[in-house]
Amino acid sequence: MENPRTPKPRRLFGALRQHFPRTHALAAGAASFALVLAMFVPTPEVEAKRLPLPVNLSAPEETATDLVARPAEEAVTASDAEADVSEPPVTLDKKDLEVRNGDTLSDLFKRAGVDATEMYKLLSSGEEARGLARLTPGEKLTFHVNSDGSLASLELHRDRLNLEAFTREDSGTFRYASHQRQADSYSAFREAQIDSSLFMAGSEAGLSHDLIMEMAQVFSSDIDFALDIRKGDRFSVMFEEKFLDGEKIGNGPIQAVTFVNQGKTFSAVRYVDSNGDANYYTPDGKSMRKAFIRTPVDIGRISSHFNPRRLHPIFKTRRPHNGTDYAAPTGTPVYSAGDGRVIKAGYSKANGNYVFIKHGERYVTRYLHLHKRKVKRGQRVKQRQVIGTVGATGYATGPHLHYEFLVDGSHRNPATIVRKLPKAKSIPSAEMDRFRTQTQPLLAKLESYEQPALAQRNEPEDSQGVN
Known part of the structure; x- marks a missing residue:
């Protein structure tokens, strides 16, 4: 049932026409349309304020939701910008191996998990790389391997001072470089008296096996160490000790040495001649090296x-x-x-x-x-x-x-x-001044070490007094 108080639509528009002229109605309609259009079309000023927002990624007020809600093309642009700033680091697998007795380069590549084809590529890259086929037990190899199994670089540590590096370049070949560190050298002194054998006395004095053998070699033309050694013989030796980063890494050559055998004193000093050759001589420049050594074995x-x-x-x-x-x-x-x-x-x-x-x-x-x-x-x-x-x-x-x-x-x-038999050549007279300049400080230093040791040997044992 219709409500008699509610006017019908046609009657409503008719009532409006009775109260407003036609021109007023047209003006009101145009104004209403403009208002609706303004609600959906942005002005240039508003549009300018919105443009910078996708670029301002670091603005504190931005949230994760804002970033996710952005258009796909804006997200791609931001990712590309980040990629240009920093590429992800390349991850290399590092493997350290020590050369064992009987090892070949092929064995080491196999233990490192690197394919043999990589080894052949390395060996074909130059003469230095082919030298890797001559390895010595105790040397160390460091492999740097890419994620695809290819060899990025190889380092050969001959010892703690000498490093050889082979680094792969973009062309696939390997670039060679050698690095050498310098050890600090200091003079050291040892002296001992022989009771049973040279090796026992040397070991008790703190000499390495190599230094004992070197000392025997210096005097090998004058002393038969298998036949001539007697109880009571003694020696004094000055040699180099080598240090790296405060740690001893080995010994250098003997610098000067004295050996008393059956009451006869033999002295030798190391001299590097003008050609760079090092040999041992008596203090007056005569060669310690004879045409033949006394014995062809060092022990026995x-x-x-x-x-x-x-x-x-x-x-x-x-x-x-x-x-x-x-x-x-x-x-x-x-x-x-x-x-x-x-x-x-x-x-x-x-x-x-x-x-x-x-x-x-x-x-x-x-x-x-x-x-x-x-x-x-x-x-x-x-x-x-x-x-x-x-x-x-x-x-x-x-x-x-x-x-x-x-x-x-x-x-x-x-x-x-x-x-x-004849001896080897001695220092030429033209080189004697150079010889004295180089060797006299060494002999003087050895003597300065020997004096306190000699005084200690000659000092009588303390006797216990009776009160």
Whole structure:
């Protein structure tokens, strides 16, 4: 049922026309339309205020919701801007390996988990890289490997001072660089008296095995350390100690040394000549290096002397023993007595493994019953070069070296002949001033170390007084 008080639409518009003229109604309609349009169309001023908002990413009032609600094209633009500022870091896998006895470069690449093709690429990059095939036990390798398994770089630590680095470039080849640190060197002094053996005395004095061997080498032309050493012999030695970052990393060479053998004093000092070659000389410039060393082994004892009428231990007959036998453990290094050329190296039923070396026109040395040979026929060798190791091959009752010395084809006693042979060259007179300038401070320093030690040895033991 209609409400009689509510007017119908047609009657409502008719009533309005009665109260307002047509022109007024048209003006009111236009104004209403303009008002509605203004609500949806922004002005230039409002539009300008909105434009900077997507760029102002760091504004404190912005929230995570604001960033998520932005248009997709604005979000992409912001991400691109961040990418331009900083690329994500490349992650490398680092692997440190130490070279073990018998290791090859291929073994090390396998342990590092790097494919062999990477190794071949590295080896083909230059002569320095091919040197990686010659590794020594104890050296260390550091592999830096990319996430795809390719080799980014390889570092070879020869020791704590020397580093070789191979770094991959964009072209795929490897760039080589070497780095060397300098250690700090200081002089050190040790002295000892021999009671049983040189090695025991040296070890108790704090000398390394290498320094004891070096000292024996310095005097090897004057002292037979297998035959001449006596209880009561003594030595004083000054040498370099090397430090890196406050930590001792090793020893340098002997600088000056004195050895008293059976009451006779031998002194030697290290000198680096004008060509850069280092050798040992007496304080007055005579070379410590003779044409031949006294013994071809550093350790051992004489088990059988040179004897033309010796009773053979196996055949029990009188047969000339044309050399000197040095008993030593299997594997002990055997040195060439002098510079020369290998004229024979092989094996026979009687001699076992053997090496014959010719020195000039008149001299030949022979080394028999070797465990292993280290040289080949025709090879040139230097004095004290390792030519083999002590063994018990051939007619031998135990591990030893049989050593012969021939002069003009005749056997001579190896223990005495070297004393009659010529010495190596001494310092030329033109270089004596340079020699004295370099060596006299070393000898004076050694003497300054020896004086307190000598006074301490000569000081009588404190006697206990009786009150």
